[in-house]
Amino acid sequence: MLTPERKIRIAVFVSGGGTNLQALMDAQKSGIIKSGEIVHVVSDTADAYALERAQNNGIDTTVVDRKKYPDRESFEKKLIETLKSNNIELIILAGFMRILGSEIIREYENRMINVHPSLIPSFCGKGFYGLKVHEAALAYGVKVTGATVHYVNEIPDGGKIILQKAVAIKKDDTPESLQVRVMKRAEWLILPKATEMVCKELLKGEK
Secondary structure, eight states: OOOOOOOEEEEEEESSOOHHHHHHHHHHHHTSOOSEEEEEEEESSTTOHHHHHHHHTTOEEEEOOGGGSSSHHHHHHHHHHHHHHTTOOEEEESSOOSOOOHHHHHHTTTSEEEEESSOTTSSOSTTOOTHHHHHHHHHHTOSEEEEEEEEOOSSTTOSOEEEEEEEEOOTTOOHHHHHHHHIIIIIHHHHHHHHHHHHHHHHHHHO
16 A cells, blocks of 8 residues: 655645635646645635635635734744644745744744745835835836745845746836736746745655
């Protein structure tokens, strides 16, 4: 009898619609992600559509609503408890709209990755998230933008880069049109690829 292949247990952190989560689940089904498995989705908001996407795919979910915790420490303590109780080995921040503190980052050092909608080191760091990134790129007049997947450390968007993909800016771009193109042509492609790379690396480290 064949023993099932060992896979890295993944939790995806979300706050909103979950388009990057969908890209990850699709990549898992198509075999792009084969060294890891998404076993849990964690949201900091109860009404995130990403939770529905996860449930439709048979993935367990947990809501850790930041508003219900008096401070960041107690909020993150609950996050760590959730991760430990589900034996999570890798965290993917996929549109998670909170900057995490040092305790959880240290606990999952080199086991937490994030996707950011620009070519880091441009338009990144504190205050650069969502549409603000694309507004800044257009205001600055850059001709090329893109997305970056990186390890998470204690500096916002400051961890080691894993993968990047460039996307050309068009003359008639709005922040909204640019956001959609960066997602489709960069984020949804490099996030699954980077996930497989990191999972493979973690498995290799066990041998």
